[in-house]
Amino acid sequence: MRALLAAAAAGLALLAGCTSTAASGSEPIGDRPVRVTTTTNFITDTVSRIGGDAVEVTGLMGPGVDPHLYTASAGDVDARRGADGIFNGGREREGKMADLLDQLEETQFVRAVTDDLPREDLLEPAPGVAEQYDPHVWFDVTLWEQVSRTIATALSERDPARAGEYQANLETYLDELAELDSYVSEQIATIPEERRLLVTSHDAFEYFGRRYGLDVAGIQGISTAAEATTADVERVAELIASRGVPAVFVESSVPRQTIDALIASAAQRGATVVVGGELYTDAAGDPGTDEGTYVGMLRANTDLIVAGLSRPDSGG
Numbered sequence: 001m002r003a004l005l006a007a008a009a010a011g012l013a014l015l016a017g018c019t020s021t022a023a024s025g026s027e028p029i030g031d032r033p034v035r036v037t038t039t040t041n042f043i044t045d046t047v048s049r050i051g052g053d054a055v056e057v058t059g060l061m062g063p064g065v066d067p068h069l070y071t072a073s074a075g076d077v078d079a080r081r082g083a084d085g086i087f088n089g090g091r092e093r094e095g096k097m098a099d100l101l102d103q104l105e106e107t108q109f110v111r112a113v114t115d116d117l118p119r120e121d122l123l124e125p126a127p128g129v130a131e132q133y134d135p136h137v138w139f140d141v142t143l144w145e146q147v148s149r150t151i152a153t154a155l156s157e158r159d160p161a162r163a164g165e166y167q168a169n170l171e172t173y174l175d176e177l178a179e180l181d182s183y184v185s186e187q188i189a190t191i192p193e194e195r196r197l198l199v200t201s202h203d204a205f206e207y208f209g210r211r212y213g214l215d216v217a218g219i220q221g222i223s224t225a226a227e228a229t230t231a232d233v234e235r236v237a238e239l240i241a242s243r244g245v246p247a248v249f250v251e252s253s254v255p256r257q258t259i260d261a262l263i264a265s266a267a268q269r270g271a272t273v274v275v276g277g278e279l280y281t282d283a284a285g286d287p288g289t290d291e292g293t294y295v296g297m298l299r300a301n302t303d304l305i306v307a308g309l310s311r312p313d314s315g316g
């Protein structure tokens with residue numbers, strides 16, 4: 001019976017697609033879940049939290065996927081045609097998603113979760129990068145609060161009958177984000193001040209640094225598509241040596257050879273620096289783990305940074 005109903009609904013959707021371009025995107029949802037597609041896995045997590053039982057979420061990008069480079073396949077497009085909407089991280093950041101978004105936009109809502117962020121809160125991109133702003137907004141939890149409101153609004157617009165449910169889920173989630181924001185602030189404040197320098201191989205942490213009081217030095221362009229130069233490596237090695245920074249960090253979506261070159265260059269300047277571990281940047285961790293959620297990803301990064309930068313001098 002359920003299968004029959006689903007087949008009938010699919011037939012109707014197909015018919016609507018043939019006769020009218022936007023009609024299928026505005027029919028009432030009724031009792032069925034809202035079907036949405038998401039891009040990165042922490043957007044998937046946030047949409048799942050706000051949508052709750054009312055929303056069926058399909059994420060395109062799993063852990064370890066670099067959204068700067070991700071290309072949607074023809075299969076992705078076909079699989080997502082029947083959905084009600086898609087949440088993405090912005091056409092700039094997920095540059096190769098543009099064709100998919102254009103096609104889906106004919107029949108469903110397409111929403112960049114960053115759309116409502118005030119322009120003045122956005123940072124400039126790294127030098128030499130074509131993007132209009134630094135896309136890594138999720139590392140400022142207060143910006144992610146706005147992203148969460150945007151998601152709730154879009155779901156409520158598409159499914160007004162369940163707006164109250166989305167609002168309640170949003171409020172619960174915002175409480176959790178406020179707690180997370182305090183946690184990160186308090187933890188970072190425990191690091192000795194001169195050591196509050198975060199060195200990574202990818203400029204993903206400018207928003208994090210601005211919000212939580214860390215200097216940030218990347219040795220690669222803001223997009224993983226850019227490669228580090230020898231001059232970049234030497235400039236950062238000099239900083240590490242002068243501030244006595246005991247650890248640097250590699251990330252899940254970036255190769256580690258650049259970091260190895262940095263450690264060698266710091267050693268030539270008499271500084272002992274270790275790899276503090278792998279931070280999450282453009283993707284959260286595995287599904288079903290704490291780190292697979294937005295909140296867990298931020299906590300894991302914070303704990304790793306604090307442990308690495310607070311470690312005792314190894315006498316370099």
Ligand SMILES: [Zn+2]
Nearest residue numbers: 204222223282
């Ligand atoms: Zn990135």
